[in-house]
Amino acid sequence: xxxxxxxxxxxxxxxxxxxxxxxxxxxxxxxxxxxxxxxxxxxxxxxxxxxxxxxxxxxxxxxxxxxxxxxxxxxxxxxxxxxxxxxxxxxxxxxxxxxxxxxxxxxxxxxxxxxxxxxxxxxxxxxxxxxxxxxxxxxxxxxxxxxxxxxxxxxxxxxxxxxxxxxxxxxxxxxxxxxxxxxxxxxxxxxxxxxxxxxxxxxxxxxxxxxxxxxxxxxxxxxxxxxxxxxxxxxxxxxxxxxxxxxxxxxxxxxxxxxxxxxxxxxxxxxxxxxxxxxxxxxxxxxxxxxxxxxxxxxxxxxxxxxxxxxxxxxxxxxxxxxxxxxxxxxxxxxxxxxxxxxxxxxxxxxxxxxxxxxxxxxxxxxxxxxxxxxxxxxxxxxxxxxxxxxxxxxxxxxxxxxxxxxxxxxxxxxxxxxxxxxxxxxxxxxxxxxxxxxxxxxxxxxxxxxxxxxxxxxxxxxxxxxxxxxxxxxxxxxxxxxxxxxxxxxxxxxxxxxxxxxxxxxxxxxxxxxxxxxxxxxxxxxxxxxxxxxxxxxxxxxxxxxxxxxxxxxxxxxxxxxxxxxxxxxxxxxxxxxxxxxxxxxxxxxxxxxxxxxxxxxxxxxxxxxxxxxxxxxxxxxxxxxxx
Numbered sequence: 019x020x021x022x023x024x025x026x027x028x029x030x031x032x033x034x035x036x037x038x039x040x041x042x043x044x045x046x047x048x049x050x051x052x053x054x055x056x057x058x059x060x061x062x063x064x065x066x067x068x069x070x071x072x073x074x075x076x077x078x079x080x081x082x083x084x085x086x087x088x089x090x091x092x093x094x095x096x097x098x099x100x101x102x103x104x105x106x107x108x109x110x111x112x113x114x115x116x117x118x119x120x121x122x123x124x125x126x127x128x129x130x131x132x133x134x135x136x137x138x139x140x141x142x143x144x145x146x147x148x149x150x151x152x153x154x155x156x157x158x159x160x161x162x163x164x165x166x167x168x169x170x171x172x173x174x175x176x177x178x179x180x181x182x183x184x185x186x187x188x189x190x191x192x193x194x195x196x197x198x199x200x201x202x203x204x205x206x207x208x209x210x211x212x213x214x215x216x217x218x219x220x221x222x223x224x225x226x227x228x229x230x231x232x233x234x235x236x237x238x239x240x241x242x243x244x245x246x247x248x249x250x251x252x253x254x255x256x257x258x259x260x261x262x263x264x265x266x267x268x269x270x271x272x273x274x275x276x277x278x279x280x281x282x283x284x285x286x287x288x289x290x291x292x293x294x295x296x297x298x299x300x301x302x303x304x305x306x307x308x309x310x311x312x313x314x315x316x317x318x319x320x321x322x323x324x325x326x327x328x329x330x331x332x333x334x335x336x337x338x339x340x341x342x343x344x345x346x347x348x349x350x351x352x353x354x355x356x357x358x359x360x361x362x363x364x365x366x367x368x369x370x371x372x373x374x375x376x377x378x379x380x381x382x383x384x385x386x387x388x389x390x391x392x393x394x395x396x397x398x399x400x401x402x403x404x405x406x407x408x409x410x411x412x413x414x415x416x417x418x419x420x421x422x423x424x425x426x427x428x429x430x431x432x433x434x435x436x437x438x439x440x441x442x443x444x445x446x447x448x449x450x451x452x453x454x455x456x457x458x459x460x461x462x463x464x465x466x467x468x469x470x471x472x473x474x475x476x477x478x479x480x481x482x483x484x485x486x487x488x489x490x491x492x493x494x495x496x497x498x499x500x501x502x503x504x505x506x507x508x509x510x511x512x513x514x515x516x517x518x519x520x521x522x523x524x525x526x527x528x529x530x531x532x533x534x535x536x537x538x539x540x541x542x543x544x545x546x547x548x549x550x551x552x553x554x555x556x557x558x559x560x561x562x563x564x565x566x567x568x569x570x571x572x573x574x575x576x577x578x579x580x581x582x583x584x585x586x587x588x589x590x591x592x593x594x595x596x597x598x599x600x601x602x603x604x605x606x607x608x609x610x611x612x613x614x615x616x617x618x619x620x621x622x623x624x625x626x627x628x629x630x631x632x633x634x635x636x637x638x639x640x641x642x643x644x645x646x647x
Contacts (some may be wrong), residue, residue, distance in 0.1 A: 043228040047080035047181040050072050051152070056187040057172065061194065063164025063247075066103075073153045085147040089157065094136040095165075096413035101157045105144045107151040119143040142291035163414070163538055165313050165366065166257040170194065173248035175236060175365040176221055182220035186243060189214055192245050199363040202241030219243050230535035232247045232545045234608055235357035237368065239544060247289065248364040257352060258372075259407040261314040262330065262349050266337035272436035286345055287379050294338045294374075296391035298385040299491065301335065302326035329372050332385045336374045347406035350375040350382065352415070354398050354434065356546060358608050373399065375406055375413060380414050389455035391494045394419055394448040397548070417605060418549045420447035425523040425554040429509070433561040433636055437509035439482075441502040441524040454498040458489045469504045472525055474534065480506035513560075513638040517631035520595055521588070522572055528552035528599040529628045535621050538614070547579070547609035549602035554593040560635055566593060570630035575620050579603060579613065584627045599624075 033063035052072040059065040091098045103115035144153055164170070173184055186203070188225040190196055192215050198205070206218035221241075221326050222502055229236065242298040248254055268276070279296055280289040306324050315321075315330035327335070333349045340347045354371035361368070373384040373395075382404075386394045401417045424444040433435045460468075469482030482504020489492075502524060510518055523529065530551045536546075560566065575582040580601050587594040603609055 040428075043178060044226040045179055046075065047077040047179075047290050048075050048084055050177055050182065050184070052183045052391055053177075053181075054185045054187075055174075055185070056232045057170075057189065059170045059188065059190045059194065061168065061548040062189045063167055065161050065164075065170060067157075067159040067161070069157045069159070069254050070158075071153075071155050075147070075149050075151050075153065078149055081147050082147065083446065084153055085144045087142050087155070089142070089159075090139070090141045091138060093138050096159060096161045099160070100140065100142055100155065101158055101591045102154070102156040103142050103144065104154050105147055106154060107146075108150045113145045115142055115144060116374045119145065121587040126515070128193050154359045166248075166254070169247050169253075169257065171248060171365040171367060172244075173237075174203075174243045176224075176226075176241050178226050181221065181223050186245075188217045188245060188342055190247075191215075194304055194321055196245050196247060196335075197249075197363045199242070199244040199361045201243075203243040217245070225423060227515065227542070230541055230543045230545060232534075233356070233543040234359075235355055235523075237357050238359045238608075239387055242361075244361045244363050244365050244367065246363050246365040248366075251360070251364045251405050251412060254364055254366055254369070255405035255407040255410040258313055258349070258405075259410075262334065262407060265315040265317050265334040266328075266341070267318065268342040271341040272318055272322060272335075272338045276339040279318055279339075280343050285305075286376075287381070289343050290340065290345060290381060290383065291378060293343070294336065294383045294385055295491065295494075297332060297336055297339070299387045301332060301385065302323060303388065304328050304334065305385040315432060322487050329386050333372050336383065337387055340374075340376070345376060346378065346405045346573075347374050347376045349373075349460075350404040350406055350415075352394075352399060352402050352404045356398070358401060360403055368452045369405065371399075373404075375404070377406075390448065393493075394451075401514055417529060417607060418602060421549070422446040422551040422553065423449055423526075425552070426554040427522065427524050427554070428559070429556070430559045431512075431518075431564075431634075432512060433512060433540060433563070435512035436505065436507050438468040438505050439503070439524065443500060444521055445498045445527065448475045450498045451494050452495075453500075454487070454491070454494070457486055457500065470503050471626075472502075473504070477508075478506040479508055480504055498641050510634075513636045514569070515635040517633055518529065518558075519562050520627075520630045522554035522584075522595045522597045523556070526599060531601065532599065532621070532624045532628055535617065536625060541611040544608050545603070545609055545614070547603050547613065548607070552597075552599045554595075554597045558593045558595070558632075560591055560593075560634060562591065564591070565635045567633040567635050569593060570627060570631045573623060573627045575623060579609075580615050580620050580624070582624050586632070 031346060034068070051074050052070060054070040056068045057065050075084060089098050099119050100115070105113040107113070119142070122142065123139045123141060142155060170190065176184060188196060192210065192213050195219055200222060203219040203221050206220065209216040224241065233281060257258060274294060279292050283289050283292065301321060302325060305328065315334035316327060318335040318554070321327040321331040321335045335349050337349065349372050351369040352371050352373055353368040357368055373382055375382050382395055382399070383392050384395055384399055390396060395415060399415055400419065402415045404413045404415060406413045424446070426442045427438050429439045465484050465486070470480065470486050473480040480597070482502055485501040485503065487498050487500045510516055528550065569586040572586060573582065573584040580599070582596045583596070584594045602614065
């Protein structure tokens with residue numbers, strides 16, 4: 019990825035929407051007056067990038083993050099030089115950045131991880147910066163060792179700022195054909211001289227619409243320039259595998275550890291689960307993305323010795339240990355995040371992560387997700403195209419996976435409006451180990467104050483206890499169940515006739531997922547439509563002299579997106595509420611603006627049900643004490 023100033027890096031993640039929408043997303047705190055990036059590429063894939071950046075500071079908040087940009091680099095692969103930098107005052111005076119105002123620092127995220135001490139930062143401290151100033155920098159980044167020998171690629175997305183000029187120039191040997199995928203960038207005529215070809219694109223400034231809630235990554239639909247010398251994604255996979263295969267050699271120590279773990283097991287799937295779960299819980303993940311940390315994993319044995327590594331290292335160790343017990347696997351390059359589409363131009367850029375794949379079991383494993391058991395993937399790994407590097411073939415992770423939440427909730431309402439309650443949540447499938455891991459990491463104070471804080475958030479004075487389930491990972495696969503018990507002094511205001519929310523869960527229920535669907539009134543961008551599977555039952559019991567005057571109507575919805583049921587059953591002195599909710603779009607994680615329109619009638623019905631009340635009447639009894647405020 020080309021080196022950007024920290025301002026552009028921050029801006030690039032604030033991705034925009036379609037060019038036809040209003041410019042209601044750009045951050046006006048600074049204007050990019052000029053960004054010129056000039057790459058000179060050598061035949062071996064190494065290159066030198068000269069980048070000029072001129073910013074105009076429009077607001078005070080820009081001073082804080084633009085006055086000291088950070089340039090991140092891997093000193094083993096590349097070098098960064100600050101050729102020129104200065105603050106330009108409104109009267110035209112230029113205040114140069116002095117050598118002692120350029121600081122070389124260790125990347126703080128990797129402190130304590132000696133295998134990653136090559137990750138560094140060069141910080142530029144501009145002098146006397148104020149609103150109205152311009153900040154200029156000219157940087158040269160020299161990539162001495164290509165990520166893939168003989169290949170070059172780059173991706174650019176427009177900054178989410180007011181922008182005057184963004185120009186990309188690529189100067190390559192004539193025999194390195196550069197393919198391009200451009201939207202919103204205008205090509206200049208190609209120039210050829212001295213055995214080299216020079217390509218140029220200029221960005222056409224356009225409005226930046228607000229990124230909508232839960233929208234897919236901007237790279238899936240927004241303006242972009244992607245260039246690459248790769249002919250196809252197969253080439254990328256095979257190129258990655260050259261070094262990865264060597265790192266995954268199963269040494270005698272790795273063989274011994276793997277065989278120790280699977281002792282007594284005969285089924286390959288059981289072996290894969292045991293090894294994967296050991297790696298995820300014993301090898302600390304250091305978050306270095308592919309590209310930043312190079313493409314070569316550390317040797318599997320060094321990862322075993324150090325007990326930490328990045329995604330490439332996790333995969334190398336997993337592959338070696340699986341091989342030691344007779345299971346063939348392959349690294350799978352994947353995009354971790356909200357990006358679901360691949361460009362027609364093959365580039366390494368979207369593939370910022372790597373996981374394992376076992377073809378014989380059709381099983382993907384991501385051991386960097388230490389809170390998920392083998393057999394389940396993080397949400398951002400689902401429904402993704404991957405490159406299987408052993409063969410160069412394309413694969414696809416599962417679109418969905420099992421995961422269900424069952425909530426059981428009882429509320430005993432007293433004549434004075436106080437109430438006792440019990441709540442149990444059962445987490446199944448993908449939720450099992452995820453919730454167990456979260457609660458395993460709770461402090462004692464977190465646990466003791468949890469119920470009280472939960473009640474305070476809805477204006478109820480009360481207290482309670484948490485009954486944790488089996489926190490041992492050995493219980494994985496059986497479901498994780500925990501309970502809350504407590505009392506609220508002012509649950510409702512009695513005596514009298516009142517409406518009580520017809521809730522079927524104390525918290526973390528299906529209502530949260532339904533209300534999430536209302537975050538956008540209209541949509542113009544593709545968005546992630548997640549899978550949900552909830553089942554809830556609530557039982558409300560009332561004082562002996564209470565009368566249940568009205569209950570909401572039952573609701574039943576079946577559509578391509580939702581299955582929703584709500585049933586209200588009055589019995590003697592009680593009301594039972596049963597709800598269930600399943601959501602998702604068959605075959606994909608991505609919904610369209612048209613899908614959003616089609617969902618609206620059902621969303622309105624579900625929201626109306628979840629905001630409904632039942633009507634309870636409790637006559638006043640002389641001498642009775644009402645609930646506390």
